[in-house]
Amino acid sequence: xxxxxxxxxxLVKRTGEKVFLECVQDMDHENxxxxxxxxxxxxxxxxxxxxxxxxxxxxxxxxxSVSREKKERFSLILESASTNQTSMYLCASSGxxxxxxxxxxxxxxxVT
Amino acid sequence: xxxxxxxxxxxxxQEGRISILNCDYTNSMFxxxxxxxxxxxxxxxxxxxxxxxxxxxxDGRFTVFLNKSAxxxxxxxxxxxxxxxxxxxxxxxxxxxTYKYIFGTGTRLKVLA
Numbered sequence: 744x745x746x747x748x749x750x751x752x753x754l755v756k757r758t759g760e761k762v763f764l765e766c767v768q769d770m771d772h773e774n775x776x777x778x779x780x781x782x783x784x785x786x787x788x789x790x791x792x793x794x795x796x797x798x799x800x801x802x803x804x805x806x807x808s809v810s811r812e813k814k815e816r817f818s819l820i821l822e823s824a825s826t827n828q829t830s831m832y833l834c835a836s837s838g839x840x841x842x843x844x845x846x847x848x849x850x851x852x853x854v855t
Numbered sequence: 856x857x858x859x860x861x862x863x864x865x866x867x868x869q870e871g872r873i874s875i876l877n878c879d880y881t882n883s884m885f886x887x888x889x890x891x892x893x894x895x896x897x898x899x900x901x902x903x904x905x906x907x908x909x910x911x912x913x914d915g916r917f918t919v920f921l922n923k924s925a926x927x928x929x930x931x932x933x934x935x936x937x938x939x940x941x942x943x944x945x946x947x948x949x950x951x952x953t954y955k956y957i958f959g960t961g962t963r964l965k966v967l968a
Contacts, residue, residue: 747898752896776956778958783864783960784960785861785944785958785959785960785961786899786944786946786958787958788955788956788957791955801955833898833899835898843889843901843904844889844891844899844901844946844956845901846891846898846899846900847898848896848897848898849896849897849898851896
């Protein structure tokens with residue numbers, strides 16, 4: 744079974760802090776993704792990566808950056824956290840084209 | 856612009872009956888469609904998929920139907936069970952952003968015992 748592990752289930756941060764969300768997958772998948780889930784808005788893609796050191800913006804990249812130094816690890820960075828970034832963050836991975844996404848259990852981030 | 860739409864935010868069904876969840880899309884370049892199920896405080900789990908060369912795919916109690924001309928897909932769950940109560944998301948990919956999966960807003964299914 745594919746395992747996607749997010750380092751924290753719950754995080755509380757203050758406005759202006761730099762926040763790191765870490766994600767590790769164990770299936771040698773090429774593609775990794777960061778989504779956020781908000782009520783009534785579904786899952787929205789923040790960034791994705793199709794190879795080490797490669798990244799592409801999703802639909803809502805503003806206020807975020809990512810890092811992929813190793814194939815199994817994909818980090819989401821909030822450079823200066825704001826209250827509108829309070830959300831559920833979901834990491835996912837997939838193999839080559841046409842295969843389903845496998846999600847981690849999510850990180851519930853609260854910015855106060 | 857919402858390319859994948861789930862117009863019913865919620866649905867209630869009696870145990871044992873059929874649950875039908877609907878999804879519409881606008882981008883004719885989408886060629887791969889998926890359904891995910893999500894329980895609270897967990898990540899979405901993959902249920903079933905269909906490629907655009909098919910119009911039906913079945914896996915146990917779950918069947919997905921694709922109507923390309925109407926740009927519509929539906930998930931049928933028969934028979935529905937209380938453990939099916941969750942939020943269901945449809946997703947689509949293909950076209951210029953092959954690696955991108957676009958999700959709908961979700962439908963909360965409640966199966967009543």
